[in-house]
Amino acid sequence: MTETSDELSFSNEPDASRYTLRRGEQIVSALDYRDDGRTVAMTRAYTVPTFRGHGYAAEVVSRAVDDVAARGDRVISPVCWYVADWFAAHPERRSLLAPPRTA
Numbered sequence: 001m002t003e004t005s006d007e008l009s010f011s012n013e014p015d016a017s018r019y020t021l022r023r024g025e026q027i028v029s030a031l032d033y034r035d036d037g038r039t040v041a042m043t044r045a046y047t048v049p050t051f052r053g054h055g056y057a058a059e060v061v062s063r064a065v066d067d068v069a070a071r072g073d074r075v076i077s078p079v080c081w082y083v084a085d086w087f088a089a090h091p092e093r094r095s096l097l098a099p100p101r102t103a
Contacts, residue, residue: 010063011035019067021060029056031064036090039098040074044083061086 003087009022014035021029028051032044042064047057068074075098078084087094 002027002067008059010060012064012067019064021056021063023051028054029060031057031060033064035074038074039077040068042080042083043079045080056063057082058086062090065093065096069093075099 002101007023008028010019011022012019017033017035019031019033027048029045029047031042032046034041042061045057045061052065065076065086068076076083076087076096077098079088087097
């Protein structure tokens with residue numbers, strides 16, 4: 001999946017297990033994940049230091065969550081603290097979260 005808007009392009013790169021947000025050819029933010037066929041564990045959100053402060057991490061997470069939701073066959077485990085904070089700020093999207101593990 002590749003989506004472009006306002007000079008930014010978003011894509012899922014399953015071979016690299018990441019979503020990317022690019023400006024032109026340059027990656028500005030990325031979200032690494034592990035997909036086991038049932039759960040997408042979002043493990044690391046990263047924005048290139050020179051692009052920080054523009055909301056790119058939130059944008060890549062939002063679009064990745066939309067992508068998982070559109071597929072409709074997986075839940076999300078927010079392993080990365082940033083992704084967990086994003087879900088805390090967007091309670092309307094919590095239905096996509098994997099149930100908490102019990103010991």
